[in-house]
Amino acid sequence: MNLGFVIGVFGVLILSHAAYSTIQYRGLLKIMEEEFSGPTMNVVLELIIGLVLCMWAALTFPGKFLSIHPDSDENRAVSLPDNSDFMIFNHRGRLFPPEVNMKF
């Protein structure tokens, strides 16, 4: 199990805990017959921490980013494939048979 994945799970847990405490808080408000004006401070904190952790995990766990620059090493074409459909055998190589004698 990799670190990014563990952190992601942790982030999701924090987020669900925030949801749970919001529901509890609203239940409490209903009993006390007060209006819901906004979530409590610790829920907001949990949401922010959960967001940061989940984002970090989503950026690191699935893999590396691929380059989109046309001039990066992954994208820059340095040679074209040899046109193997048009390959001809009548070339100067036939005068130089391979040195090792091959048997099959």
Place this chain on the structure above:
Amino acid sequence: MVTKTEETQLNELENQVENGGGGVWEYLCLVRKLKVRRSEIVLKHGLSILNDPGKRSALGPDEWTLYEQVAIAAMDCQSLAVAQNCIKVLQKKFPESKRVGKQEALLLEAKGMWEEAEKAYTSLLEDNPLDQVIHKRKVAMAKSQGKPSLAIEHLNKYLEVFMADHDAWRELAEIYVSLQMYKQAAFCYEELILTQPTLPLYHLAYADVLYTIGGLENLVAARKYYAATIDLTGGKSTRALLGICLCGSAIAQLSKGRNKEDKDMAAPELQSLAATALEKEYKQKAPAKLNLLTSALRSLKIS
């Protein structure tokens, strides 16, 4: 196309395989994927797998692909007996297969039995008149018999049907260049740039052709395409940098004594920028050859 990363990977694997460090199958797969022509190495190491029954059966169904790859490599190295044996094995496994039929016709070609090969291709075409590979083989056969004009005729007919086949356009361009028919080659490269505008190599080849044709207009266009190549490669194409220098000095010579507007076309800043980039690259990669470069640039009256 082969990117820089893939090229490095291929070279590393090739080194490893040639020094007996293993990874032969990975190398053979990479050669197939990148469609590069390394016949001698493929033949040598492919045969070492085929001759070892344990390794061969470990490949599973890929075994047959390897037989095919080795057969083609053997034909390229003129080891016709090896090729024949590989094809025989394939024939036994897949009787009536068209793909093996193509291999047999290829073997006839490699033996130089042109008429028989032609007959084989014609009979294969009867079953499937739109088989692109066979049409291309007919072109290759004309080329290999030393009849480029016949090859051009075949290719033009082929391209009328399969217009989007860029490999064929490229082949046509290369044949035209080899016959010094640059105007026609330029047309083919235009077509290639249209189909794959992000590939710097076509821009570069087109610029080369335009520069070779010469004339003020063509030189200016060639410089534009060299600049496009530099743009697409991030300045890592030495050939394009040199092209800019050559075009610049040729344009300056041609526009000598003309009016002011024409003189502005020489754009001396562009040349000196390219020259600086070239000098920097040479300093980094081949300091011993820096003198050669500076004297060449001086003869072009840059820097």
